[in-house]
Amino acid sequence: MQSDTKEIKSLPMDYRENAKDLAAGAAGGVAQVLIGQPFDIVKVRLQTQFGGSALTAARNIYAQEGARSFYKGTLVPLLGVGACVSIQFGAFHGFRQLIESYNYRNGHTKDPGLSLPQFYLAGGAAGVTNSLISGPVEHIRIRLQTQPHGDAQLYSGPWDCARKIIRLEGPAGLYRGQVVTLLREFHGYGVWFAAYEGLLGFLQHHEQKKREELPNWQIAICGGLAGEALWLLSHPLDVIKSKMQSDGFGPNQKYHNMRHAFKETWVTGGIRGLFQGLGPALLRAMPVSAGTFATVELVRKLLV
Template sequence: MGDAAQDLDAKGGALDTAKDLFAGAAGGIAQVLIGQPFDIVKVRLQTSTAYTSALDAATTIYAKEGPLAFYKGTLTPLLGIGACVSIQFGAFGFARRYFENANLSSSSRSKDLSYGQYYAAGAFAGVANSVISGPIEHVRIRLQAQPHGANRLYTGPLDCVRKLGAAHNGSILRGLYRGEAVTIIREATAYGAWFLAFEYLMNADVSRNKLRSRAEVPAYKVALYGGLAGEALWLASYPFDVVKSKMQTDGFGAQTKYKSMRDCFGQVWRAEGARGFWKGIGPTLLRAMPVSAGTFAVVEATMRAIS
């Protein structure tokens, strides 16, 4: 009887994880299509001094490179971000169920998570996600930051991957995973805050309005809470993202500007002070609201449809 119950729990957990992965993939596609134009402006502001503001960057890109430039490097994230968001929600769901079971085994006998546990589950999701997001974002950032026209450094994602490998003595993995340490820190911080904020807002709504379950929270509120969670994500992690972008657009060999994550932090601080860690935060927060709202709205709608 005990073995049968364990088998049933294992099957149920596997099914729940599969649902989380599928819903996350749907949310990831929505995230890329909504957010890519904002993201290229953010990367240009982080890695160049050619623009005075986000509006200047956007109008300059449009005038010199055309409207399709806002979707430069989209192929890589479109293929990869769906997988990344799938992993985020799959890993978060796995960690959440782990904490629920641990809480049920404790003296409290309640499976409700503390907000510290929500943050820990989100941080776990971020670390799991960083294995894929690190190289995907590295390639995307290099494609977004490269010069336009005849001075292009890479003809596409595969050419970028080849050149990253060649610059690291033929090791494609070393090239792709450059800046991975700060990526892991950023992902853990960002997704800890992201999931914590969303779960807090959803739980507060259920409690405030005396709903039977979160499935009764209206779709527009799910989108609103998702958008606010996106703001929390970037406010918690943006300085790490700036350092990551700088390291992942750095030169190679004699042209290497940053020796390490610590060196990059130091150089940014000496050159620009605290302001240097917040360059591009405006368009990033502007982008975060619709992108995160769309992601959570699609994920919640998908979960409700397949449950």
């Protein structure tokens, strides 16, 4: 006897695609660091040391610390960001599949694809997953980027920095500013993935092409514009994160929590204080995000 109950179906999880996204994300993360690190150190200096312009900060770094200093603290992000971007893309694909399966079960069998809000949700969830690694990685990177130069140098390298943080505040000290990091990662990567997928969808519809048929330069432009959207809409959270993660320890600690950091930044700098360093962040976003997505899509095509 046939059951009247409608059979609940779901789309199968594609683990091969997940593996491809992890590998492609790792390659994209390496490209992201190599392209973006010089811009990033200027941004962090502006966020944590008041006054001046991006050009002045870049000139000062070059004059006082040399050209190699634009890649100060690169080892940790090179390893860590490769892992982070790998996790971002792998997690994004996993959450995307879960939402597609949800759409399929709820009757969207013709097109179980994601809407823009759903892309935002999948990207935000991927960002939260990634924050478990990105929090400590960025904390160490920021301390290396903002420490004094020469004899006054505080840390000999990333491992020395991590050891000293743990000695002063315990393992939890590596996660300083984690609440604002979670907020930035959820919102920022929600915007990033939604903008990218939305732009790609527009191009596919406009040119009547499949995703894999789009030329690399169009992929790069979509990725670059998505990067601009990410930083425009999440920069104040990044400023607060940088301030908290470059703050002192013990009696030298200026910010007690995220709310206190927001309040102090508003009192001293107003709305402009929350957007300090936006210029180099936007300059960095276009090539870095373009390079990341172009590399990811290229590697995914190669991993057939």
